Amino acid sequence: MAIIERTEAAAHESRGANENKFLSFCLGSEHYGVEILRVREIIGLLAVTPLPQTPAYVKGVMNLRGRIIPVIDLRLRFSLAAAEATKETCIVVLEANEQDGSQTVMGAIVDSVREVQDIPKSAIEPSPEFGCEIPLRYILGMGKVKDKVIVLLEIAEVIGMRERAQIAGAIKETERRAA
């Protein structure tokens, strides 16, 4: 029920006050942000059931009130070094709308959640070229807040269709190697 209410509320206010709001979180010393409209909830670290035959960044699946959702480790997703879980480690439950109208829900493990910030469009700059190290399509832009720069993520790209295709690709790869 809470979920439905929230989505309704989100729909109601969408493109309104919440449009420029971003949830910022940390991965190591780096600050990242996601649109608050894409965040369903934040929960503490729970036991996650590992999945075989998936890339290392797929930590497994967990039970979100009766629904099983996949959980990824954002550190590993962005090829950062793995870290021990701390008191602050938590799971951000993100949702993205697929092109076919369905909704993808996925948990993302982050080191810690910071705050919800207003970042007006004017304060968002397109991401500079980093070379091929970091796929640009994951990045919405660079948000400038006070003296910090926050990497704003394109969630649909991080957890959405392409991600799925990639996981599928990774599995095919494993299978091919096995065959």
Next chain:
Amino acid sequence: MGLKGSIQAAAKAAVLTDAADLQGLVSLSELLRQLASDATAEGSPEIAVRSNEAAELSDLIILRQVNDVDAAFRRVVEAIGACETASERADAPRREPPDPELLVAWIASCEGTIPDIEHLAVKAESQGFVGETAAEIRRRIHTLKGECGVLSLSQAQSVCHDLESLIDGAGQKFPVDAVLGVCDWMRALTLRLGQDAAADEPDTSAVRQILLAHLPPAVVAPIAAPIASAGTTAAAPTTSPLTDPFAGLSSIPEDQRVTMNLENADENVGDFALEAREHLANAENAVLSLEANPTDDELVNVVFRAFHTIKGVAGFLNLPRIVEVAHAAEFLLDKVRSHKIPLSAHVLELVLASSDLLGQLIGMLSGGEAPKERELRILVRRLEAACEGRALAAPGAPAARPMTKLQSDEAPTTDALASAPIAATKQTPTKTIATAKADQSVKVSTQRMDALVNLVGELVIAQLMVVQDPEVSTLHGQRVQRNLSHLGKIVRDLQETSMSLRMVTLKSTFQKMARLVRDVAAKAGKHIQLEVEGEDVELDRNVVEEIGDPLVHMIRNACDHGIEPSDERRKAGKNEIGTLRLRACHSGGSIVIEVEDDGRGLSRERILKKCLEKGLIEPTRNTNEIPDSEVFNYVFLPGFSTAEKVTDISGRGVGMDVVRRNIEALRGSVEIHSTTGKGSVFSMRLPLTMAIIDGMVVRVGQQRYIVPTLNIERSFRPTQEQLTMVLGKGELVRVRTGLLPIYRLQRIFNLNEGCEEITDGLLLILEIGKRRACVFVDEILGQQQVVIKNLGDTQPQIRGVSGGAILGDGLVALIVDVGGLLETAAGSTTQTQLI
């Protein structure tokens, strides 16, 4: 004119006359005698006897030698009705009443299907000809036809068949009226069958006439004949009173009211009255717009459809007076519609007058005042005259209106008195019956059902958490413990109930198929035996509902095209009796339903030839290199058929399209395996989204997995002597039945934990299909029923895992897909062995 024509002429004459109309009775009696002699000539003794009786009776009425003229006349009408049914019965071989359970299910499903088709038809009309919508309508009708076939509703089947042909040949102009006409007729049929499973199918002549109007000339010829003759005979009585348009009407007393026999009225008249009022309102609106815009053909159609619908429904509710007026108005509108007569102000006036009169007649159903008999007759005559292009003014028309008022002040006529209380008492039972029906089953959206099941799941977990809470477990008060265990029991019951809401076995679906096989085999003149396996597999209710259609098509195809006729089978050295296997099982992370036949198999060459014809394959491609799977997949394309002739069972190329669409809608897939000469297997793979399985919870290290109990033959702790190592890698265990390979779950799932020594753990002998193997786990924790959930939308299928289940502590355990697991494991061991 043929027997049918005579009967229809008599029926029409009976509708147009009544006991007071002597001239009408004379012509009716003549028609009946004609009918009797026709019937004797054609060897239909029943009709002959009936019509003779009716003729004699009407003679008696003319001579006023009966006490109760009205009752006698009713008997005449009844006799004619009996003749009609007798001739229909002679036309169609007497059908055996279909399986009541199937019928009820079918009627229920029609309640959804027919409005859907109508909706689509209307959509197709408003959007112009839309290929996709038309294809969708055709698919639905095709399915409907198949279902009618199963239920031995031959008339319905042939009506659907004709409609399908019509849509096929329709080209750019989509025959919306025909579709709607058939829908109305089907609705009448389902309503009638709903009350009496053995009821005859309603009269098809009206619906055929609509179909006919749209058919291209070549197709018309065979069906046209009987209806054309019916048309001419129907016209006969209307031409006779040419000399005096209102002949015979003067004998009707000025204040005689229309009577309607509501004693045997249907419970559905209430609904009908409501609907009919709506139709009339629409028609009136359209007529008013027509006055401003007389060239708009669509408006004429709107009016036409309104009257047509009213006529159809009134017809089967047995309300002849309403039919009479609606029919006359419809006939006129049809002439206008086909531009045979111009749309004049006179026509519009008549249409409005008919609408008013119908309004009054419908009002009688709910106890309203009856219109005057003479008014009704005059209107019908005027409508008929207008059909011939003559405008008849109503005699003394202005006097008609104020009379109603006057009449109500006086004592109401006995007829009105009689009909009012009947109608009133009828109202109450209608309502109670409706509520009783609604109580039997409720349609609930699956979303809500899912939400409920999920919430209950959470409740179970929350309850466990409370009970197991260390603080609560220190409470030793008897009352607390008793209440907690009471709570636990209720929660468990609640869980079971909520689960059972969604789960049904495939039994009824498979039973339906057994009947289908029998019928199709009989129709095709083949011997086919059906073997059914796994009908106890439980499936989500909505999945079961959805697989009915595809199954029907697959089985029909298998019986009609797959399995050869006996003599051909004998020549091929096969058992003369064809075998069809219907199988359901949990497998590969899904539920697989297979239809296997031992017939001739799919013909690669024919499919390829058709593909090349249709330009689906590049002509430059080497057809020998195209894999079977791709070739067979073309079969699923809409309109793809290699059948040389279209039978009423299959061959249009619609069926497989239905199959694929329905299955894809369930996020399943369908595959074909076929060997020429040996037979083919169609397997549907359906997701398990909400299926429940009995599972064994096993542990490997810290991880728990669920292995379907169905696949576990037994489990045991092996001794060192039973184990053998092959090439230092492959492990084998000797069991009573021989040697089995050992697969370690921890290795297949790449776990870094769990027992290493086989003798410290347990071996499960797993079996799926023909494959058997041992899987090594640390221990068995217990057995429980689990709800299978998919692992989030983003996860691709993982081999060896069919889904996840939430265990009592709220954690997720993966469900092992035994088929996939053994395959993966076997694959990797062959590899290790090779290295």
